[in-house]
Amino acid sequence: MVFSTVVFLFFYLPIVLAVYYLSPVKYRNVWLFIANLVFYGWGEPVYILLMLFSICLNYTSGRIIAGCRTEDPKKAKAVLAVNTAVNLLLLVVFKYADLLAATFNRLTGAGLPLPGLSLPIGISFYTFQSMSYPIDVYRGDARPQYDFIKFGTFVSLFPQLIAGPIVRYKDISDQLDARHESIGQFSSGVRRFVIGLCKKVLIANNIGALWDHYAAASGLTFVGAWLGALAFSLQLYFDFSGYSDMAIGLGRMLGFEFLENFNYPYIAKSVTEFWRRWHISLGTWFRDYLYIPLGGNRRGLPRQLVNILIVWALTGLWHGANWTFLLWGLYYAFFLILEKVFLIRFLQKTPVFGHFYTVLVAAFGWMIFQLDDLASLGAYWRSMLGFGGNGFIDAADIYWGRSYLAVFMIAVLAATPLGKACYAKFSEPLRSVLTPALVGAALILCTAYLVDATYNPFLYFRF
Amino acid sequence: MTKRANFAVSVLFILFLGAAFVWNLILPDKAFSESENRYLQTFPSFSVSSLLRGEFTQKAESWCADQFLLRDRWISLKARLELLQGKKENNGVFLCEGERLLEPFEMPAPAVTDRQSAAVEHLTQNLKVPVTLGIIPSAAELYREYLPEGVRNDSQRAAIDRICTRTHTASADLLTTLKAHKEEYIYYRTDHHWTSLGAYYGYTALSEALGFTPASLSSFDIRTVSDAFCGTAYSSSGFFWVSPDSMQTFLDSPQELRVLRYDTDVPVSGVLYDETMLQTKDKYRFYLGGNTPLAVIETGNTDLPSLLIVRDSYTDCLVPFLLAHYSQIHLIDLRYYRESISDYVESNGIDSVLVLYSLENFCTDANLALLAG
Numbered sequence: 001m002v003f004s005t006v007v008f009l010f011f012y013l014p015i016v017l018a019v020y021y022l023s024p025v026k027y028r029n030v031w032l033f034i035a036n037l038v039f040y041g042w043g044e045p046v047y048i049l050l051m052l053f054s055i056c057l058n059y060t061s062g063r064i065i066a067g068c069r070t071e072d073p074k075k076a077k078a079v080l081a082v083n084t085a086v087n088l089l090l091l092v093v094f095k096y097a098d099l100l101a102a103t104f105n106r107l108t109g110a111g112l113p114l115p116g117l118s119l120p121i122g123i124s125f126y127t128f129q130s131m132s133y134p135i136d137v138y139r140g141d142a143r144p145q146y147d148f149i150k151f152g153t154f155v156s157l158f159p160q161l162i163a164g165p166i167v168r169y170k171d172i173s174d175q176l177d178a179r180h181e182s183i184g185q186f187s188s189g190v191r192r193f194v195i196g197l198c199k200k201v202l203i204a205n206n207i208g209a210l211w212d213h214y215a216a217a218s219g220l221t222f223v224g225a226w227l228g229a230l231a232f233s234l235q236l237y238f239d240f241s242g243y244s245d246m247a248i249g250l251g252r253m254l255g256f257e258f259l260e261n262f263n264y265p266y267i268a269k270s271v272t273e274f275w276r277r278w279h280i281s282l283g284t285w286f287r288d289y290l291y292i293p294l295g296g297n298r299r300g301l302p303r304q305l306v307n308i309l310i311v312w313a314l315t316g317l318w319h320g321a322n323w324t325f326l327l328w329g330l331y332y333a334f335f336l337i338l339e340k341v342f343l344i345r346f347l348q349k350t351p352v353f354g355h356f357y358t359v360l361v362a363a364f365g366w367m368i369f370q371l372d373d374l375a376s377l378g379a380y381w382r383s384m385l386g387f388g389g390n391g392f393i394d395a396a397d398i399y400w401g402r403s404y405l406a407v408f409m410i411a412v413l414a415a416t417p418l419g420k421a422c423y424a425k426f427s428e429p430l431r432s433v434l435t436p437a438l439v440g441a442a443l444i445l446c447t448a449y450l451v452d453a454t455y456n457p458f459l460y461f462r463f
Numbered sequence: 464m465t466k467r468a469n470f471a472v473s474v475l476f477i478l479f480l481g482a483a484f485v486w487n488l489i490l491p492d493k494a495f496s497e498s499e500n501r502y503l504q505t506f507p508s509f510s511v512s513s514l515l516r517g518e519f520t521q522k523a524e525s526w527c528a529d530q531f532l533l534r535d536r537w538i539s540l541k542a543r544l545e546l547l548q549g550k551k552e553n554n555g556v557f558l559c560e561g562e563r564l565l566e567p568f569e570m571p572a573p574a575v576t577d578r579q580s581a582a583v584e585h586l587t588q589n590l591k592v593p594v595t596l597g598i599i600p601s602a603a604e605l606y607r608e609y610l611p612e613g614v615r616n617d618s619q620r621a622a623i624d625r626i627c628t629r630t631h632t633a634s635a636d637l638l639t640t641l642k643a644h645k646e647e648y649i650y651y652r653t654d655h656h657w658t659s660l661g662a663y664y665g666y667t668a669l670s671e672a673l674g675f676t677p678a679s680l681s682s683f684d685i686r687t688v689s690d691a692f693c694g695t696a697y698s699s700s701g702f703f704w705v706s707p708d709s710m711q712t713f714l715d716s717p718q719e720l721r722v723l724r725y726d727t728d729v730p731v732s733g734v735l736y737d738e739t740m741l742q743t744k745d746k747y748r749f750y751l752g753g754n755t756p757l758a759v760i761e762t763g764n765t766d767l768p769s770l771l772i773v774r775d776s777y778t779d780c781l782v783p784f785l786l787a788h789y790s791q792i793h794l795i796d797l798r799y800y801r802e803s804i805s806d807y808v809e810s811n812g813i814d815s816v817l818v819l820y821s822l823e824n825f826c827t828d829a830n831l832a833l834l835a836g
Contacts, residue, residue, distance in 0.1 A: 005524070005528075006524075006527045006528045006531055007523065007524045007527040007528070009480065010480060010483045010484055010487065010527065010531070011484060011487075011527050013480060014477075014480045014481050014484040015484075017477070017480075018481075041520075042520045042524075043517065043520070044517055045514055045515055045517055045520070046515065183466070183469050183470060183473055184464070184466070184469050186469075186473050187464065187468075187469035187470070187472040187473045188464075188469075190472050190473060190476040191472060194476075206548075394613070395612050395613035396613045396614075396615060397613070398612070398613050399611055399612060399613025399614055400613070402549060403548075403549060403550045403551065404548075404550075405549060406548040406549050407548060428465065429465075431464070431468070432464065432465045432467065432468035432471075433468075435464065435468055435471075435472060436468060436471040436472050436475050439472050439475055439476065440475050440479070443475075443476070443479050444540075445540075445544065447483075447537060448537045448538075448540040448541040448544065449541055449544075451528070451531050451534060451537035451538060451541070452537065452538050452541035452542075452554075452701065454525075454528035454529070454531075
């Protein structure tokens with residue numbers, strides 16, 4: 001199920017919230033667990049079994065590790081290694097099998113059949129989330145969870161199940177045992193959810209049409225290429241951060257507090273800073289479970305650079321089963337290493353340049369991320385650099401630019417903390433009236449767009 | 464945030480979701496949507512196997528969306544919001560001056576139109592009787608200056624020329640004639656079809672190739688049959704505040720006229736004008752009562768030739784003008800008709816064949832390949 005649909009907002013969510021708050025506190029986790037599985041199984045019911053397997057696996061490993069980590073550390077380590085391997089194997093089988101088989105075929109000329117498994121939604125997120133738990137238990141960072149329902153609720157928690165943030169067990173273990181829902185928290189959850197919904201439905205989907213146009217257009221001009229690239233940069237940010245906002249908001253409605261996942265990444269003044277502000281929970285995960293175990297920056301500069309390379313190659317691949325994602329990861333590794341070695345000192349002195357440079361790196365980078373192959377990437381980059389051979393601007397660019405000018409301006413503004421700062425300047429009584437009014441208006445606007453998305457005139461009678 | 468504001472936000476959210484939830488449950492399911500011209504999803508029946516196949520959840524999701532309360536109002540609100548942002552279109556339909564709704568044309572790949580031309584060529588080669596090809600442009604060609612500058616709206620002149628030069632079939636130039644009368648009411652504003660007046664000019668454009676002398680416009684008795692026609696462009700656009708079109712007839716159905724519709728193998732009698740259709744949303748079906756695989760019209764003029772039209776719906780309002788020039792008019796719709804066209808021509812003693820399509824349908828209808836059979 002997806003948050004930005006009629007079925008989620010007007011059927012699933014009212015039922016989940018009503019039953020949740022009508023249930024006695026001790027049954028709330030049970031209800032959430034059931035609701036999570038319905039949410040997860042909505043698109044592909046059989047994959048509930050995969051989810052249950054993942055829960056059982058990590059739950060059992062966690063218990064075994066907790067039982068022997070002091071008296072038999074070797075055994076604990078072995079169990080952890082096996083558990084991690086099985087988790088990663090599941091991810092590889094379900095996400096990367098086609099890519100690996102196709103690559104193998106291309107390199108060797110063999111004719112391996114492609115498995116063609118449909119990707120279980122959110123597998124990249126929940127695999128990372130659940131495999132962090134036995135690691136934390138092994139390290140002594142988290143107490144083991146003996147209650148299966150609570151653990152299952154954690155792994156399958158629907159707000160962040162399919163697109164993050166990646167919540168580590170140790171960050172919400174206390175909340176699984178006891179939550180203190182309050183009207184203040186609920187209301188802040190509603191505000192956050194509605195902000196996220198607007199980001200997704202009103203901005204991301206809207207400006208996404210501009211990118212769709214330019215991604216398919218032939219004869220790309222310089223201005224056209226940039227309109228497309230910036231539209232996609234904004235679409236992705238509002239889509240993804242909107243989803244995180246909705247997740248955080250829904251979590252609060254249910255009494256959970258998740259960590260932030262985005263912090264205005266496009267105001268960053270270096271690529272290093274950009275990645276501290278973009279998809280924070282993924283960066284944290286790779287830092288804690290890969291970069292630091294590899295030695296981080298404690299073993300000298302050369303080793304640190306190798307570590308960055310490894311982490312970013314895998315970060316890239318985590319985003320999708322295509323070698324272009326590996327390239328995208330390495331592209332970022334290049335800039336991060338560059339900054340680490342010398343560039344960052346220079347950037348800190350010239351924030352305006354730093355900001356410009358960061359946005360440029362991101363925009364070029366998103367094209368690697370989004371275009372399927374190197375040929376189309378090459379063509380697109382050439383147009384962005386002014387070597388596309390189709391001129392600077394044409395009438396179509398003016399038309400598209402004008403049509404999306406309003407959304408563009410709203411999006412750029414909303415990607416900075418300015419709006420929030422201005423709103424905070426309003427007096428308390430004004431905000432108390434304005435906030436409910438804005439929430440109501442936003443709900444109405446989003447509903448119009450959500451219903452329209454399902455409007456599907458059957459025009460075969462066009463004949 | 465004050466406690467009261469927190470309370471207001473929470474209650475508002477719960478009421479909004481809850482009210483829609485309850486209302487949607489109470490509201491009886493609608494089986495058919497007129498504005499979308501399709502059956503809506505009603506509450507799906509549950510079975511374990513449909514659940515496991517993922518079919519139940521999919522249908523339940525469609526049900527939620529299809530049966531959502533005040534559906535048309537939400538759609539219309541979204542359309543207004545799009546215009547408010549400075550956009551000129553919604554769902555691919557442009558709202559132009561004079562409440563004219565236009566859908567721009569996109570030229571398909573040359574291979575596509577060439578394949579269609581080849582099918583017409585095949586038919587011409589296979590038949591002993593003359594074949595004429597007529598391609599009807601859409602309003603987006605005639606009124607292209609109404610569209611904002613920079614919108615992709617490919618030349619229909621170029622498309623039609625390419626189609627006609629790729630076959631030896633004689634063709635009639637409808638575009639030039641229609642263009643000469645563009646200031647008149649020849650296309651509906653809210654629909655993709657031509658009006659009866661547009662069809663009249665189409666008829667004059669076809670006359671030379673088909674070999675008859677067209678009647679003059681003043682010889683017809685024009686009657687308005689509806690002024691509440693909201694067409695397909697209206698439906699897909701969401702611009703539900705645009706005023707409707709009016710529909711005309713140019714002559715009454717002659718006494719001697721007989722229409723046989725072969726909706727199945729057993730023919731039933733049809734009509735030139737189906738008044739009952741004027742009460743429905745899809746009012747264009749007034750002309751000839753809507754699509755059918757095969758219809759045979761006996762005009763009552765016995766000593767004239769017979770004509771076969773391989774048609775799309777544009778033909779339906781053209782037929783009244785042709786009655787005076789033929790003894791029989793046969794209408795075949797390739798989407799439903801599966802027999803050989805050559806056999807049909809032979810066994811029914813057809814004297815000439817007209818392949819008459821709107822450009823959009825000519826480019827997209829894969830069934831045209833059946834002409835070759």
